Amino acid sequence: MARTRVPSTSLLALTLTAGLALTTTGCGGESESTSSSTGGTGSAPVVVATTTWEGALAKAAGAKDVEVIVPQSVQHAPDYDPRPSDLAAVAGADYVLYAPFEPYAAKIKEAAGSDAELVEVNLDNDADETKAEVARLGELFGTEDAAERWTAAFDSEYATLQKGLKAKWPDGKQPTVVAQVFATWAAKMAGADVAGTFGPEAVTARQLSDLSRKKPRLVVDNAHMTTGTVLPDSGAEQVEIVNYPGTDLDLLAVYRDAAKTVETAMAAS
Known part of the structure; x- marks a missing residue:
């Protein structure tokens, strides 16, 4: 970056x-x-x-x-x-x-x-990375109990989101996706098959050819670093994933919003 x-x-x-x-x-x-x-x-x-x-x-x-x-x-x-x-x-x-x-x-x-x-x-919004960072900060702040309570709530919420996304797989089949390197966590949460990644630099002509051959159903892009339509004319549905929480600092909302975005894209693909 x-x-x-x-x-x-x-x-x-x-x-x-x-x-x-x-x-x-x-x-x-x-x-x-x-x-x-x-x-x-x-x-x-x-x-x-x-x-x-x-x-x-x-x-x-x-x-x-x-x-x-x-x-x-x-x-x-x-x-x-x-x-x-x-x-x-x-x-x-x-x-x-x-x-x-x-x-x-x-x-x-x-x-x-x-x-x-x-x-x-x-x-890194990867579930394991997030939980590890919350635990580390809780130990640093002397608020381990609060960090553990949040992690328990996160695990429950994340499992629910995963289950809901899997139930929305198009035709009941695991979708193939390509994802921006800082948005792969959302594809992972959806249980998708990540066939390739791109970014953070703009997609080159060679990458465009390679990624198109994967025939992805979805392109999972990073809203904060988007370079526009990644695979034009491929027929893949592109979604923009937001990594940053809102002003309420609700980290769980990032996962809920991503799940909703991906679910909508799967329905449209």
């Missing part, structure tokens, strides 16, 4: 205005940052997450005070240019969660002068 370098002049400006941001945050200023804070008290960790994806993982792991920096409207997180209010949020955090393809997290923490622990998060 391409990295976007944050200009040093922008970071300098952020540093110089951090003090102003700290004094004006509580004065009615508008912010695009998303918070699911319930007023964390005592030893409850204060978590700042770069995007709703990291934020949802933190919430699933048991964090109660979570603030998100990058607005959901930003389709590609590495393109985001941090603002002074972001420094204010980081300055008071216990943990700052980020993904390795987001190049600005460490620089934000440094510019804010925060003592927060910088935590690299694995963003």
